[in-house]
Amino acid sequence: MKMIKVALAAAALSSLAGCATMLSDDVATVNVATSTGKKVDITVDGQQYTVPGIVKLAKDGEDKVIEAKDPACASSTAMTTQIEPTFWVNILSLGVFGSTTDSATSKMWTYDKNVVISCQ
Secondary structure, three states: OHHHHHHHHHHHHHHHOOHHHHHOOOEEEEEEEEOOOOOEEEEEOOEEEEEOEEEEEEOOOOOEEEEEOOOOEOOEEEEOOEEOHHHHHHHHOOOHHHHHHHHHHOOOEEOOOEEEEOEO
């Protein structure tokens, strides 16, 4: 009987916490490359990077635009938000409060792991 109470208490507590909030970072790590392998300076959300390389993006639920500063490359490449897979685990486990927490903290969002900027 005591084990059942402990199991129920653990289940209740886990339903209150957000899976994505606990299991994912505040930023999404995106590997950005160019179609030619050429090094290019880019800007995303006001931050400057040189790619190919890793770009860290705030998980804020907003689509992002990569702006390339090389005339031989596409001037902008869009990245749309996606739902973090751990968010679905929370929904499937009936974690209504946890999914609300994930949504409120914006940790339910992520971006593609790899993005390629088209260059000539």
